Amino acid sequence: MHLPTGLPKAELHLHIEGTLEPELAFALAARNGVTLPYADTDALRAAYRFSDLQSFLDLYYGLMAVLRTAEDFTGLTDAYLERAAAQGVRHAEIFFDPQAHTARGVPIGTVIEGLSASLERSEERYGISTRLIMCFLRDESAESALATLDAAKPYLDRITGVGLDSAEVGHPPAKFREVYEAAAALGLRRVAHAGEEGPAAYVREALDVLGVERIDHGLRCMEDPELVERLVRERVPLTLCPLSNVRLRAIDVLGDHPLPAMMEAGLLVTVNSDDPAYFGGYVGDNFDAVRDAWGLTPEQLRELARNSFEASFLEDDEARRGR
Ligand code: HPA
Ligand code: ZN
Numbered sequence: 001m002h003l004p005t006g007l008p009k010a011e012l013h014l015h016i017e018g019t020l021e022p023e024l025a026f027a028l029a030a031r032n033g034v035t036l037p038y039a040d041t042d043a044l045r046a047a048y049r050f051s052d053l054q055s056f057l058d059l060y061y062g063l064m065a066v067l068r069t070a071e072d073f074t075g076l077t078d079a080y081l082e083r084a085a086a087q088g089v090r091h092a093e094i095f096f097d098p099q100a101h102t103a104r105g106v107p108i109g110t111v112i113e114g115l116s117a118s119l120e121r122s123e124e125r126y127g128i129s130t131r132l133i134m135c136f137l138r139d140e141s142a143e144s145a146l147a148t149l150d151a152a153k154p155y156l157d158r159i160t161g162v163g164l165d166s167a168e169v170g171h172p173p174a175k176f177r178e179v180y181e182a183a184a185a186l187g188l189r190r191v192a193h194a195g196e197e198g199p200a201a202y203v204r205e206a207l208d209v210l211g212v213e214r215i216d217h218g219l220r221c222m223e224d225p226e227l228v229e230r231l232v233r234e235r236v237p238l239t240l241c242p243l244s245n246v247r248l249r250a251i252d253v254l255g256d257h258p259l260p261a262m263m264e265a266g267l268l269v270t271v272n273s274d275d276p277a278y279f280g281g282y283v284g285d286n287f288d289a290v291r292d293a294w295g296l297t298p299e300q301l302r303e304l305a306r307n308s309f310e311a312s313f314l315e316d317d318e319a320r321r322g323r
Contacts, residue, residue, distance in 0.1 A: 003298055004287030010308035011084060011272055011283045013163070013216050013239035015135075016073075016115065017064055017097055019080040026038030028066035029077075036066070042103055048278055053197050053248050054167055057280065064100055073114025077127075081118065083276075085126040089304075093131040094119075095163055098148055108148070112155045118297040121157075125309055131160040133191065133314050136179060138171035145179040146288060147187075151185060160313055161189030163216065164206075168198040173206040180210040189313055191239075193217055196250060199226035205226025207236065214239060221267075222258045222262050232266045237311030241274035242293075243286050248279075254293045263300065270308040 006139050016189045017216065022041035029036050039042040050056040064104045067073060077094075084092055096115060098108045112132075119130045134152055136145035152159060162183040166177060173192055181191055194206040196217035199204055202248075203221045206212045207230075218238035231238070245251050271290060291301060309319040 005284040007305040009305040013272035070114030074117045078117035135163040139167040164192035244274035261271035293300040
């Protein structure tokens with residue numbers, strides 16, 4: 001067995017819009033009469049040279065112009081699930097960015113209905129259980145996040161939790177205290193991106209002010225030993241995305257990634273793909289990359305896969321079945 005691919009695993013940090021492959025983008029552009037500012041898929045791929053998070057986000061939001069109908073979101077999700085299944089994913093907790101669509105005139109209901117139509121068939125078609133996590137764009141206002149939560153109310157039966165993504169620096173977690181309190185009152189689980197480009201203090205604030213159960217990325221916690229101790233003690237999961245960190249220049253080369261040090265410190269870390277169409281690989285490819293970078297043993301790879309179920313929002317008995 002090809003170990004990383006064959007290992008059953010959960011993917012906990014995956015932006016569905018970040019699974020939009022160039023071929024699908026051009027097919028949707030043709031179907032929807034959208035003109036893309038790239039001659040072809042090669043030209044688009046050639047633009048995937050990012051200098052930081054913002055340079056990626058500019059392209060990522062731009063390409064979303066091709067996603068217009070519920071069927072577009074269904075097809076996008078089907079394509080992700082098929083690729084994920086081929087890399088051993090048995091459970092996926094999927095982020096989506098409603099404000100990136102409503103700002104373009106696509107209603108939130110169209111987005112959620114479209115995603116759900118695929119997710120409802122996922123167990124049966126792909127053997128993957130799923131959860132949906134609605135993210136707020138942290139470079140938009142707190143009022144816009146509250147309005148988004150309000151607009152999502154008719155669809156809360158499809159949504160497990162809320163997250164926080166987009167440009168991090170200058171947009172500390174505390175900006176979203178009110179919407180996270182409202183989400184908690186509605187029974188939603190809470191996660192947030194923190195410590196990707198932003199400081200360790202943002203990780204602390206996401207825990208203390210937003211009450212998150214899981215930190216997305218969290219790389220820079222390593223600059224704060226007391227915070228690391230707390231994350232270990234409280235078993236707060238960190239959803240790492242190693243290939244993303246290299247592509248967005250959070251680190252220079254994979255060998256500089258703190259993943260081995262984080263495992264050594266006893267942190268509950270998981271390996272995920274973030275935006276696989278843009279960053280050079282799906283979750284199995286991320287597992288391959290970390291195995292090759294440090295010669296991780298089969299037992300260490302199994303530990304990472306086990307962590308992904310422990311860190312998931314599956315109930316305990318379901319999580320055990322996944323392993
Ligand atoms: N970081 C923050 N926001 C994002 C990302 C990311 O890696 N991908 C999509 N939105
Ligand atoms: Zn992310």
